[in-house]
Amino acid sequence: MQVIGMHVGSSFAEVCVMRENEKGQLVLHEGPFHLYLPRQPLKSHLPRLLDGARADAAFSTCQFLERLFDFRLGGSTAQVVTSGCEAWPFLGTYAAQRGWIHPTKTQPIAARELSFPIAERIDANGQVLEALQEDALSLIAIKMKELGVKRVCVHFMNAPKNPLHQNQAVDYLKREGFEVFVPSLRSDLPEIHRWRRSTLEASFSGTFDEIRSEIEKGLEGQLPSSQIFFRDRHLFATGPETSRVGTLFGLDHVLAESFPQFSSILDLGLESWRLITRKQQTSWASPWGPIDAEGVTRLDLRCQPTSLLERSPHGDVAIHPKKEGFEPGPLCFGRGQKLLAFDLFASELQNHPMVKSQISEQGLAKAQSYLQTLCRMGQVRDPAILTQQLKADVLESIAWDIQLHAQEGPLMIHGFFAPLLFDALKERLPGWPLSLHLESSASLVAKIGRGSLP
Amino acid sequence: MIRLNAATLAEELCSEFHSWAWIVGGQLLRSHCILGLEAGLLPLGVQTSTQFFPMKQGDLVLLKDSRVGGSGRDRLALIQCLRDNSNALTPAIHLATAFYAPTTLGMQLPPIPLRTQGEINDAVMTALGPCGQRLRREIQTQDRVREVISRKSFQPLWNDKAIAQELTRERRELKEKISELPEGEASIELHRDGEALRVHLELEKSQMNFSFAGTSASTRFNLPIAATSGIVRSVVREWLQWPRTLSAACESLISISTPAGCMLNAPSQKTCDETLGLSAALLRTAVESVLHRWDRRVRRGLTNYFDAKAVLLFEGRAPYTISLPSGSAAMERSEGVSFFDQRAPGMAFSPERFETLCPVLIESIVERGPMDGGPATHGGMGLSLTFRVLQTATLHWEEQPSFQLPLTKDQTPLRFAEIEIKRKGEPIPLAKANPIPLAEGDLVTIHSGSSGGLIS
Numbered sequence: 001m002q003v004i005g006m007h008v009g010s011s012f013a014e015v016c017v018m019r020e021n022e023k024g025q026l027v028l029h030e031g032p033f034h035l036y037l038p039r040q041p042l043k044s045h046l047p048r049l050l051d052g053a054r055a056d057a058a059f060s061t062c063q064f065l066e067r068l069f070d071f072r073l074g075g076s077t078a079q080v081v082t083s084g085c086e087a088w089p090f091l092g093t094y095a096a097q098r099g100w101i102h103p104t105k106t107q108p109i110a111a112r113e114l115s116f117p118i119a120e121r122i123d124a125n126g127q128v129l130e131a132l133q134e135d136a137l138s139l140i141a142i143k144m145k146e147l148g149v150k151r152v153c154v155h156f157m158n159a160p161k162n163p164l165h166q167n168q169a170v171d172y173l174k175r176e177g178f179e180v181f182v183p184s185l186r187s188d189l190p191e192i193h194r195w196r197r198s199t200l201e202a203s204f205s206g207t208f209d210e211i212r213s214e215i216e217k218g219l220e221g222q223l224p225s226s227q228i229f230f231r232d233r234h235l236f237a238t239g240p241e242t243s244r245v246g247t248l249f250g251l252d253h254v255l256a257e258s259f260p261q262f263s264s265i266l267d268l269g270l271e272s273w274r275l276i277t278r279k280q281q282t283s284w285a286s287p288w289g290p291i292d293a294e295g296v297t298r299l300d301l302r303c304q305p306t307s308l309l310e311r312s313p314h315g316d317v318a319i320h321p322k323k324e325g326f327e328p329g330p331l332c333f334g335r336g337q338k339l340l341a342f343d344l345f346a347s348e349l350q351n352h353p354m355v356k357s358q359i360s361e362q363g364l365a366k367a368q369s370y371l372q373t374l375c376r377m378g379q380v381r382d383p384a385i386l387t388q389q390l391k392a393d394v395l396e397s398i399a400w401d402i403q404l405h406a407q408e409g410p411l412m413i414h415g416f417f418a419p420l421l422f423d424a425l426k427e428r429l430p431g432w433p434l435s436l437h438l439e440s441s442a443s444l445v446a447k448i449g450r451g452s453l454p
Numbered sequence: 455m456i457r458l459n460a461a462t463l464a465e466e467l468c469s470e471f472h473s474w475a476w477i478v479g480g481q482l483l484r485s486h487c488i489l490g491l492e493a494g495l496l497p498l499g500v501q502t503s504t505q506f507f508p509m510k511q512g513d514l515v516l517l518k519d520s521r522v523g524g525s526g527r528d529r530l531a532l533i534q535c536l537r538d539n540s541n542a543l544t545p546a547i548h549l550a551t552a553f554y555a556p557t558t559l560g561m562q563l564p565p566i567p568l569r570t571q572g573e574i575n576d577a578v579m580t581a582l583g584p585c586g587q588r589l590r591r592e593i594q595t596q597d598r599v600r601e602v603i604s605r606k607s608f609q610p611l612w613n614d615k616a617i618a619q620e621l622t623r624e625r626r627e628l629k630e631k632i633s634e635l636p637e638g639e640a641s642i643e644l645h646r647d648g649e650a651l652r653v654h655l656e657l658e659k660s661q662m663n664f665s666f667a668g669t670s671a672s673t674r675f676n677l678p679i680a681a682t683s684g685i686v687r688s689v690v691r692e693w694l695q696w697p698r699t700l701s702a703a704c705e706s707l708i709s710i711s712t713p714a715g716c717m718l719n720a721p722s723q724k725t726c727d728e729t730l731g732l733s734a735a736l737l738r739t740a741v742e743s744v745l746h747r748w749d750r751r752v753r754r755g756l757t758n759y760f761d762a763k764a765v766l767l768f769e770g771r772a773p774y775t776i777s778l779p780s781g782s783a784a785m786e787r788s789e790g791v792s793f794f795d796q797r798a799p800g801m802a803f804s805p806e807r808f809e810t811l812c813p814v815l816i817e818s819i820v821e822r823g824p825m826d827g828g829p830a831t832h833g834g835m836g837l838s839l840t841f842r843v844l845q846t847a848t849l850h851w852e853e854q855p856s857f858q859l860p861l862t863k864d865q866t867p868l869r870f871a872e873i874e875i876k877r878k879g880e881p882i883p884l885a886k887a888n889p890i891p892l893a894e895g896d897l898v899t900i901h902s903g904s905s906g907g908l909i910s
Contacts, residue, residue, distance in 0.1 A: 084818035084840075085805065091821060091837055092803075095796035098488060100757045101692040101742070103782040105791050124809035157816070158806060190804040400458045403607050404466055431606070 004058035005446025011326035034354040046218030059449025061250035073203040074110035083117035094289025126162035160187040204244035263409030268417035334363035399428040479545030486699040494684020496550035499523030509535035518563035555585040625703040640748035672717035735759035755783035755906030762871030762902035763852035780903035781834020790834025813844040830910030836902030869904040
């Protein structure tokens with residue numbers, strides 16, 4: 001058997017081909033190959049990479065939807081809501097910044113004008129107080145079609161106590177050709193968390209379908225779409241069956257399953273650094289507020305590979321936790337205007353196959369010049385010393401997060417930056433059992449995916 | 455550079471708590487509470503508990519009395535000794551947290567040892583009844599904090615020298631922040647039925663001095679001095695957009711003086727618990743008002759800190775408190791945010807949970823309508839919640855304050871919370887006295903408040 005493994009991030013993708021050996025184990029056959037997605041889209045570059053290689057299945061994790069975290073969502077997602085509560089999804093939005101004097105709510109994830117009330121009512125005991133009428137659904141469906149709506153969420157009060165109306169609405173709207181999203185029936189979570197989840201599923205759908213289509217077209221001729229599987233929180237599924245929100249956590253679960261003997265896994269990936277522990281979480285603190293999400297816990301480290309480095313009001317250089325991303329990326333890529341954490345390690349990474357085509361001499365010089373400017377304005381005058389200090393800060397920050405959040409027990413370190421940072425982390429965490437794993441994410445995805453096939 | 459120190463550690467470890475205070479060597483390292491109330495009360499709670507009991511590492515004390523540093527009303531305070539000072543080289547560390555425990559409404563608890571040398575006081579746990587499970591979770595979370603700070607790698611953070619250095623640096627940075635503000639003074643007064651709340655703010659050499667001289671006693675509003683301190687400093691912290699939680703640095707640069715016996719320094723024999731939240735809201739309003747007068751760099755409306763609060767009592771059920779926050783104030787270029795509920799997920803309003811816990815049926819949840827003759831930029835509207843009562847009940851409505859609030863010339867008034875009740879389609883007049891008896895079928899509408907706007 002031969003399978004393709006992929007990990008698709010926001011800006012980079014990693015692809016490999018794995019083949020079963022005589023013992024039935026999957027081993028690396030070709031790759032891993034790396035694509036910078038803004039310049040090397042999957043649709044055109046997958047065929048070149050794979051060069052007609054035969055495959056029986058493809059398994060992918062996909063964090064591509066993280067690109068949407070800074071976007072305003074919900075322009076085309078409708079909601080059908082219990083009459084009287086149609087404003088609640090908008091009134092119940094989460095406080096992005098606490099405090100009264102400079103308050104900020106998170107951005108809404110659906111459009112108010114696409115929230116449709118419907119007469120139906122089930123009480124807290126699951127009793128039907130007002131039956132759902134198909135006529136009412138029909139009127140809403142007509143209106144939604146006029147407005148060009150394709151995706152709709154069904155948000156009824158007390159559905160976990162009795163999903164009858166929810167199921168009726170879903171059946172009807174699907175027959176009318178809509179893509180329908182419903183919240184889970186967990187009664188332990190407030191309705192606003194559950195509704196927010198289903199709205200996000202709908203809002204992410206378009207972008208997920210785009211990347212899915214890229215992959216499917218890239219593998220056209222080699223694999224039917226029914227053999228291309230995406231990982232969400234709990235399992236691999238074909239595109240239409242995959243939870244969009246769940247894909248954000250697919251790699252977390254692949255890693256947790258790949259290293260069952262480790263209490264925690266530190267993933268120092270190219271695009272994000274996070275700590276995965278086996279403590280089960282029931283909700284995820286999304287950029288739009290808490291949402292229903294069960295599974296292993298992931299903590300994004302305070303320092304990220306594309307964290308911005310800039311002078312603080314106190315004269316030192318501060319590291320910001322927010323990811324700037326790789327578009328345009330760090331200074332060493334030659335296109336960016338900001339010094340990022342990645343730039344500190346550029347000289348060690350310039351020959352790494354994943355990024356060497358992106359790092360330019362001009363970019364390296366730009367980064368160096370920026371460091372010199374920082375030195376002129378600060379207390380440290382030598383750019384080399386400043387670089388060492390900042391690298392030490394990055395490592396200190398990672399070590400701190402591990403000590404604070406990792407579960408007791410052995411810790412696996414994996415990912416793009418792992419070989420580069422492992423020794424330094426070991427020095428900072430004496431006595432903590434650390435292991436280094438060099439296998440690529442794509443390869444691990446392929447193995448776990450293959451194991452999930454009957 | 456990254457500053458990873460004891461204070462950073464404290465803030466990270468306490469992110470799961472609603473309110474918390476961290477005391478090291480008897481000094482406030484950090485405290486936080488969204489209202490500011492418990493940020494001031496909890497450090498006093500630690501002081502009181504350690505005076506009563508020689509706490510050893512892992513010992514727990516439970517407290518519910520705002521006069522001695524506990525929480526009030528429907529909240530419990532839990533204090534743990536994270537590290538004792540049996541080793542004289544290192545300071546003692548105490549953590550105090552407060553959490554929502556609605557079934558303790560009406561209880562008052564002096565400091566009680568809950569765990570001593572690893573042994574839980576089962577009698578107390580039993581007496582607490584239904585909130586025991588919630589308490590156990592709080593204990594577990596605190597225990598985890600103790601386990602983390604005991605790790606070898608964090609030990610260097612917890613010596614007197616390191617803490618002193620941190621606080622010195624923070625004091626310097628806060629002083630720089632305060633020095634961005636103009637020197638000078640400002641005053642405001644609030645009056646109601648012969649009672650007065652007076653605030654005088656003076657800023658000199660980066661020291662902020664709040665004087666409440668001339669503030670009277672009150673029949674309704676009362677705060678212990680510890681709560682007053684926490685609230686005033688919290689408001690200032692927010693105003694300055696200071697990124698860190700309260701600490702001893704804030705205490706030293708923001709001084710507060712109140713006459714003994716006034717409503718902001720209530721005598722110990724007065725009961726504060728019933729109106730702690732309302733009194734806190736009043737003080738926040740007063741402090742924000744004086745800051746508006748003094749610091750004109752940013753134009754904004756006045757915040758409405760007063761929640762719409764009602765307690766529903768159905769026979770055979772625990773009291774249920776509905777607490778609906780107001781919208782936020784208008785800013786120079788943007789209207790206020792509607793119904794700004796910034797409470798932790800478990801405490802924010804949920805219509806489904808309301809229906810599960812009470813025999814009611816929600817008819818509508820909408821944004822409260824705008825005020826007539828509105829200004830150029832509106833304050834955030836509140837929420838209008840309408841529900842039908844399915845059994846007889848009583849409703850205790852927390853009357854909104856009738857103080858005349860001081861506004862600057864470009865600020866518009868707040869709109870306070872209101873309640874309407876209809877019986878068989880007809881509005882019923884609401885008598886002054888609380889509680890209000892409700893009949894089956896009554897339709898109750900609670901409107902939460904709107905914050906102030908700005909005249910163009």
